[in-house]
Amino acid sequence: MLEVNNLEVIRGDRSLFSELGFSLNTGELLHLLGHNGSGKTTLLRTLCGLIKPSQGVVSWKGTNIRRQRDEFAQEMLFLGHLNGIKADLTAVENLRILSRLDGLDVSDDELWQVLEKMGLYGHEDLAVGVLSQGQKRRVSLARLLLSKSPLWLLDEPFTALDKAAVDFLQTVIAEHVENDGMVILTTHQDVGLTTGEVKQLRLGWKKDGDV
Amino acid sequence: MFKAFYTVVMRDLLLAMRNRSDILTTVFFFIIAISLFPLGVGPELNTLREIAPGVFWVAALLASMLALERLFAIDFADGTLEQMLLTPQPATILVLAKVLAHWLITGVPLVLLSPLLGLQYDLSSDAIQVLMLTLLLGTPSLSLIGAIGAALTLGLRGGGVLVSLLVLPLYIPVLIFGSGAVEATVSGLGGAGHIFMLGAIFLLSLVLSPLATVAALRVSAE
Numbered sequence: 001m002l003e004v005n006n007l008e009v010i011r012g013d014r015s016l017f018s019e020l021g022f023s024l025n026t027g028e029l030l031h032l033l034g035h036n037g038s039g040k041t042t043l044l045r046t047l048c049g050l051i052k053p054s055q056g057v058v059s060w061k062g063t064n065i066r067r068q069r070d071e072f073a074q075e076m077l078f079l080g081h082l083n084g085i086k087a088d089l090t091a092v093e094n095l096r097i098l099s100r101l102d103g104l105d106v107s108d109d110e111l112w113q114v115l116e117k118m119g120l121y122g123h124e125d126l127a128v129g130v131l132s133q134g135q136k137r138r139v140s141l142a143r144l145l146l147s148k149s150p151l152w153l154l155d156e157p158f159t160a161l162d163k164a165a166v167d168f169l170q171t172v173i174a175e176h177v178e179n180d181g182m183v184i185l186t187t188h189q190d191v192g193l194t195t196g197e198v199k200q201l202r203l204g205w206k207k208d209g210d211v
Numbered sequence: 212m213f214k215a216f217y218t219v220v221m222r223d224l225l226l227a228m229r230n231r232s233d234i235l236t237t238v239f240f241f242i243i244a245i246s247l248f249p250l251g252v253g254p255e256l257n258t259l260r261e262i263a264p265g266v267f268w269v270a271a272l273l274a275s276m277l278a279l280e281r282l283f284a285i286d287f288a289d290g291t292l293e294q295m296l297l298t299p300q301p302a303t304i305l306v307l308a309k310v311l312a313h314w315l316i317t318g319v320p321l322v323l324l325s326p327l328l329g330l331q332y333d334l335s336s337d338a339i340q341v342l343m344l345t346l347l348l349g350t351p352s353l354s355l356i357g358a359i360g361a362a363l364t365l366g367l368r369g370g371g372v373l374v375s376l377l378v379l380p381l382y383i384p385v386l387i388f389g390s391g392a393v394e395a396t397v398s399g400l401g402g403a404g405h406i407f408m409l410g411a412i413f414l415l416s417l418v419l420s421p422l423a424t425v426a427a428l429r430v431s432a433e
Contacts, residue, residue: 048297051433074299082290088229089222100218101298101305127229 001025001182002047002151007056009039009046016042017203018055026150026180029173030199031187038204040186041081044155047184048078060151074103077149079157083140087129091115091139094128099146106146118142119165133160144172152176154185215300216308223312237278237317238324244270245328256333263332264342264393268386271321271346275353276378278317280371282309282361283428292365293432303421306428310351310358310421318350334397341396341406345389348409355413355420356381362427385412 001024008018016039024030032040045051047058049065049072058065065072085094092111099106115124118138128136137160144152152173158166166189173183227234248266249259286292295305322343329339360378364370388409392402 045433050293050296070299070301073297076297078294078297080290080293082293084290084294086222086226086289086291088226093225097218097222098294101215101295101300103215103299 001061003059005057008054009042009051010054011042022201024182026182027177028182028199029177030184030201032184032201032203034203040203041155044153044186048076048153075149076151076153077143077147078153079140080155083136085128085136085139088127090125091120091128092124094139095142098143104146104148114142114145117145134162137161138165141169151182154183156186158187158189212300212304216304219305219308220312223309224315227316233281234316237274238320240277241270241274241321242324246331249331259332260334263334264390267325267342268390271350272353272382272386274321275317275350275357276375279357279361279374282313282358283365287365296428296432302425306421306424310354314351314354318354321350322346338393338397341402342393344406345392345409348413349385349389352385352413352416353382355416358424359420359427362424362431365431
């Protein structure tokens with residue numbers, strides 16, 4: 001489904017990675033590993049189409065993603081370092097706008113249910129700006145529960161979350177992979193995903209334990 | 212597609228309502244800048260009538276530029292902009308929606324206030340009508356053209372100064388034809404030609420600016 005061929009990305013006249021190639025099929029999870037600055041975020045942003053690779057091609061179902069932006073966007077969900085939610089809007093409003101733009105038809109009841117599942121009961125109609133870091137992250141991650149996209153690209157999804165939320169998110173990701181979804185994520189935590197195929201990709205030249 | 216357009220317009224209007232100081236800054240700047248001239252120039256009615264079109268248009272131009280920085284910068288900082296670029300909606304439509312909301316917030320108040328402020332300059336009702344018409348046609352062009360500059364300077368330090376340098380030359384035709392229409396009407400020549408030119412500039416920027424803005428946003432989001 002997702003294929004990467006001979007990919008090279010240069011940021012600030014330094015090549016972060018080159019001749020990178022892999023493929024991902026349904027029901028697989030790819031765990032990106034690497035030390036700080038090894039290019040994990042850059043790779044994810046290249047895969048979702050935000051960064052133009054200096055060489056190589058990312059293709060989805062056999063076609064370059066840069067030739068089918070809207071079609072690919074329909075089937076991909078990217079959650080980056082930034083939560084992508086407005087501080088002045090409430091959790092429900094944020095989620096409603098995001099799902100409408102994703103082309104999903106979600107009723108208000110569903111939005112409230114999803115936020116309750118994310119442990120935000122009682123905080124749904126507060127401006128997101130007054131919530132804690134972890135709660136903001138939960139609002140942003142609530143999109144995963146609504147998403148119908150097969151490919152999820154998650155950049156450090158576990159940061160700022162408490163243990164219960166991390167466990168919940170892991171089951172959500174595991175379920176998605178089980179249902180023939182695809183996930184690429186970066187994290188420094190050990191992700192226990194028992195089901196589905198787990199691939200690992202290590203970026204950078206340093207060995208484990210080097211500083 | 213229309214749903215996405217509507218969603219973004221309503222989103223930006225809602226955000227503006229939650230954060231009213233942003234709207235008021237532009238409006239107050241416009242009021243203050245225009246009200247200062249009669250005080251500075253003196254109460255000579257003929258002089259005031261003569262400078263009025265220019266003063267109004269320069270004030271509208273600067274007020275519009277003042278508001279430009281906020282068009283994309285906040286969305287860029289909190290990551291909602293990159294999420295918008297990654298939605299399956301045509302990015303030009305989303306940009307157009309943002310510009311429309313920006314114009315409703317910063318452009319329309321100027322149009323509505325101009326008759327009231329026009330009284331300070333002893334403008335005739337004909338002149339005020341033409342002034343409102345030119346502002347109605349011209350301010351959307353300012354928002355559209357400004358969007359390109361705002362998108363290009365996203366994430367740059369000192370972006371505000373750079374925006375003015377990039378955008379001001381493109382604003383000049385709007386300024387010339389906008390104030391020209393009012394002057395021509397007052398002098399009895401008839402401002403129709405100027406107004407048609409303003410309409411042409413509006414249509415041209417309506418077609419070209421979203422494309423250029425999207426291209427600039429994609430570069431800035433990298």
